[in-house]
Amino acid sequence: MTDIDRSKPVLVTGANGYVASWLVKKLLDEGLTVHGTVRDPANTKKVGHLLKLAEVAPGTLKLFAADLLSDGAFDEAAQGCELVFHTASPFIIRIRDPQTELVDPALNGTRNVLETCNRVESVKRVVLTTSVAAIYGDAADMTDAGLEAFTEAQWNTSSSLEHQPYSYSKTVAEKEAWRIAKGQERWDLVCINPALVLGPSLSQASDSTSLVTIKQLANGTMKPGAPALEFGIVDVRDVALAHYQAGFTPAAKGRHIVVSDTANFLDMAAIIRRHFGNGYPLPRKTLPKFLVWLVGPIQGGISRRFVSRNVGHKLRFDNSRAREQLGVAFRRVEDTIRDHFQQMLDDGLIQQR
Numbered sequence: 001m002t003d004i005d006r007s008k009p010v011l012v013t014g015a016n017g018y019v020a021s022w023l024v025k026k027l028l029d030e031g032l033t034v035h036g037t038v039r040d041p042a043n044t045k046k047v048g049h050l051l052k053l054a055e056v057a058p059g060t061l062k063l064f065a066a067d068l069l070s071d072g073a074f075d076e077a078a079q080g081c082e083l084v085f086h087t088a089s090p091f092i093i094r095i096r097d098p099q100t101e102l103v104d105p106a107l108n109g110t111r112n113v114l115e116t117c118n119r120v121e122s123v124k125r126v127v128l129t130t131s132v133a134a135i136y137g138d139a140a141d142m143t144d145a146g147l148e149a150f151t152e153a154q155w156n157t158s159s160s161l162e163h164q165p166y167s168y169s170k171t172v173a174e175k176e177a178w179r180i181a182k183g184q185e186r187w188d189l190v191c192i193n194p195a196l197v198l199g200p201s202l203s204q205a206s207d208s209t210s211l212v213t214i215k216q217l218a219n220g221t222m223k224p225g226a227p228a229l230e231f232g233i234v235d236v237r238d239v240a241l242a243h244y245q246a247g248f249t250p251a252a253k254g255r256h257i258v259v260s261d262t263a264n265f266l267d268m269a270a271i272i273r274r275h276f277g278n279g280y281p282l283p284r285k286t287l288p289k290f291l292v293w294l295v296g297p298i299q300g301g302i303s304r305r306f307v308s309r310n311v312g313h314k315l316r317f318d319n320s321r322a323r324e325q326l327g328v329a330f331r332r333v334e335d336t337i338r339d340h341f342q343q344m345l346d347d348g349l350i351q352q353r
């Protein structure tokens, strides 16, 4: 691919999201013109922070209304764009209907946006926000496959509408993106596969599960103990940078695992205690697996299969492609969680103790 012309607008779908807001900030700070799609540009609660960012940055922001489920909705925003970042997709875990709440917007939405790219002649590159959830479903998949760490070569084969439907939605959406990309030659596809994204939020109106995770740690939900669940963790600012680099590095191609390190709930609690003291009702011990297995489905909304295949299982990722191809030097998880908690205090989402 040749260089992207930086004088042309750049499309960001779901521009108001937790992850996308940091990407929009980076693009505006670089002086670019951003065409951001949101469901409702008049909803100041959802887009106010973007308008404020644009006021002080050298770049220009233009918002467009677009729903993932409305065919052709992205055509107007894509006009004149060489670079498209498709980030919009629901990241919600507690759902009633996985098909309509997760799979339809992820899969049909990706199809919709990429069909726009096929129609709009200016598009040269698409950067898709996918997830490590498209690489693996359960932590146990790693040892089952005889791996020391997941790499971009793996695909999630264990998730379904019934088991880990969010992961399933990301898997089918990324597969569809590769299928559509291979059906044409004008634009190329670069995928960003982040693990659990944490770090300060620019928006206070995001539904992202990322923001729920630290809130649950801080509000005492896990005070009696936390399940031994490992997460790959990455800073939201590094995820934004990975997208930016994927867009503007001509040689970038393929998938990129974007993760700094792995940590469990007790590791996260220990970081918060180190920086903010002992006043918060954070967990101090690990819940026995049999107890999580017993009460998880009743109290925690997690299935016994999820517990069996994830609690107490090791999880590792190889992030060398993102470091070497995209030049991302990942922030330490310690700094990410400290900054995330500080922002929640600053925004009054947690009371100072």
Ligand code: NAP
Residues within 6 Å of the ligand: 013, 014, 015, 016, 017, 018, 019, 020, 038, 039, 040, 046, 066, 067, 068, 069, 087, 088, 089, 090, 091, 105, 129, 130, 131, 132, 170, 193, 194, 195, 196, 197, 198, 206, 207, 208, 209, 210
């Ligand atoms: P978020 O803050 O909830 O952002 C999701 C975005 O998608 C919002 O802009 C949302 O718009 C938009 N969206 C949802 N349904 C839509 C629809 N039907 N039509 C149009 N827009 C729709 O969540 P996030 O954490 O930033 O997630 C952004 C992307 O990163 C997603 O693709 C997610 O799968 C991926 N990801 C996130 C993580 C993580 O840990 N956060 C990890 C890996 C990958 P509204 O604000 O109007 O709802």
